[in-house]
Amino acid sequence: MESNKTVEVLYNKQILPAYYKLGIGWKGLTDIEPGQFVMLRLTGRIDPLLRRPFGVYKILGQGIEILYKVVGKGTRLMTGLRPGDMVDILGPLGNSFPNPISSPFAKEGQRGMKIIMVAGGIGIVPFYLLGVKGQWSGSRQVLLFGGMGKEDLPGLEDFKKLGINIFISTEDGSVGKKGLVTDLLKKELSKKGNYIVYACGPKGMLKEVARIADKAGVACYVSLDQVMACGMGACLGCAVKVRERKNVGQGFSPANVFYKIVCKDGPVFDAKEIDWEAI
Ligand SMILES: Cc1cc2nc3c(=O)[nH]c(=O)nc-3n(C[C@H](O)[C@H](O)[C@H](O)COP(=O)(O)OP(=O)(O)OC[C@H]3O[C@@H](n4cnc5c(N)ncnc54)[C@H](O)[C@@H]3O)c2cc1C
Ligand code: FES
Incomplete structure (x- = not known):
């Protein structure tokens, strides 16, 4: 509450x-x-x-x-x-990432899947609680953590202590693999498995994560980082364009363009819902 x-x-x-x-x-x-x-x-x-x-x-x-x-x-x-x-x-x-083991947000067929957490820089934030709760509920997790360089990987030590399997990428190559975190995702998804992808980070990263997951036929949830004013669904300042009318909860739909309100309907969305061309 x-x-x-x-x-x-x-x-x-x-x-x-x-x-x-x-x-x-x-x-x-x-x-x-x-x-x-x-x-x-x-x-x-x-x-x-x-x-x-x-x-x-x-x-x-x-x-x-x-x-x-x-x-x-x-x-x-x-x-x-x-x-x-x-x-x-x-x-x-707001809502949360579904826990495939126990969460009411998890959809049919998603329970028990291995969670691939994809974080860019400060996008690491929601995954610590997910890591802790995942341990309680026994879900399998891997963290793909990307940043500009070694000073852009906040909280890395906390995740090491959780004992989660971690793969790192940095754009300057100072830690982990040189390149983008989305390269790590492509590699992870090329392995055999039953996956669900959770992502948080810059919008460009989320868009690419959504594209890669879609191409691989893997369910993907993203946490959208939208500038917010009220946080309570009152100002509509955090509206995001979605693809169809389906489940437009707190959102609105003028002239057949459909929106959801990130602070109320999100911040976590099924990546398929988002109109990525408008992001
Ligand atoms: C659901 C949600 C959760 C968030 N969680 C965290 C978190 O755990 N830790 C954290 O550091 N940040 C988080 N953010 C982003 C954080 O809210 C912004 O960085 C912050 O509001 C910036 O305030 P400011 O006054 O310092 O910047 P401002 O002076 O308001 O803006 C400085 C610059 O940052 C940009 N900016 C402002 N707000 C955002 C935003 N929401 N996303 C991206 N760019 C923004 C502006 O466009 C501008 O370029 C979250 C955002 C959302 C929507
Ligand atoms: S921030 Fe005001 S409606 Fe979301």
């Missing part, structure tokens, strides 16, 4: 030049599914006015950890947060 709270910063530590981990207290937190997010704002500030969306990286005993990349004004201000500072959060929001 989502709630709007003012909560305390527990820690805020830089882990790589552009990446930080922010721990925040959240008493009474029940559960959060992999892919769900919160809208966060620095308490008492009116600039930036709007909350920013962040996935939940880890669930702490009485709180959550956010893993964030500094890209603009809001995230730059977040780097100045100290233990004891307060932030406003709204959440948990």
Whole structure:
């Protein structure tokens, strides 16, 4: 059940030049599914006015950890947060990646499949919870993690500790295979198996992942990183074009062009639903 709270910063530590981990207290937190997010704002500030969306990286005993990349004004201000500072959060929001073992989001025939998680840079965020929950439920997983270079692979050490099978690619070749994470995906899908692909990262990467999975006849879910203003389905600012009217939940459909609302209907979508030409 989502709630709007003012909560305390527990820690805020830089882990790589552009990446930080922010721990925040959240008493009474029940559960959060992999892919769900919160809208966060620095308490008492009116600039930036709007909350920013962040996935939940880890669930702490009485709180959550956010893993964030500094890209603009809001995230730059977040780097100045100290233990004891307060932030406003709204959440948990959105849907999640289906757990093929137990999730009600999983479709017929998807249970028990091996999950290939494809992450680009900060797109790693939803996969830590999926990794943890996957271990609980016994699903088989492999992580394909790509970045520009070795300083663009946040959280890698956490995943090594989870014991997940990891393959890395970097564009500059500083770690893992030189090239794109989508090259790793092509290789993985060329092996015999019963797979489902989950992806999170830049839109160009997601589009290519969707194309590769489609060509291989493999089910694929993507978490869309859309600029958001309200996070609650009110402003329609995060609308994304979908291919057909089917299941247009919170979305709308003027002039036979169909949209879904990423913050309400997503952020996780069946890749087949998305009109990738419009992305
Ligand atoms: C569902 C969801 C989950 C997310 N989870 C995380 C997360 O776990 N960690 C994390 O670091 N980031 C995450 N993001 C992206 C994050 O919300 C943006 O990076 C952040 O809002 C930027 O705020 P800013 O004020 O620093 O940047 P701004 O000053 O608002 O913008 C700086 C630059 O970043 C671009 N930008 C702004 N918002 C986004 C966005 N949503 N996606 C891509 N580019 C954007 C702008 O176009 C601009 O070029 C998530 C986004 C969504 C939609
Ligand atoms: S951000 Fe306002 S409707 Fe999604």
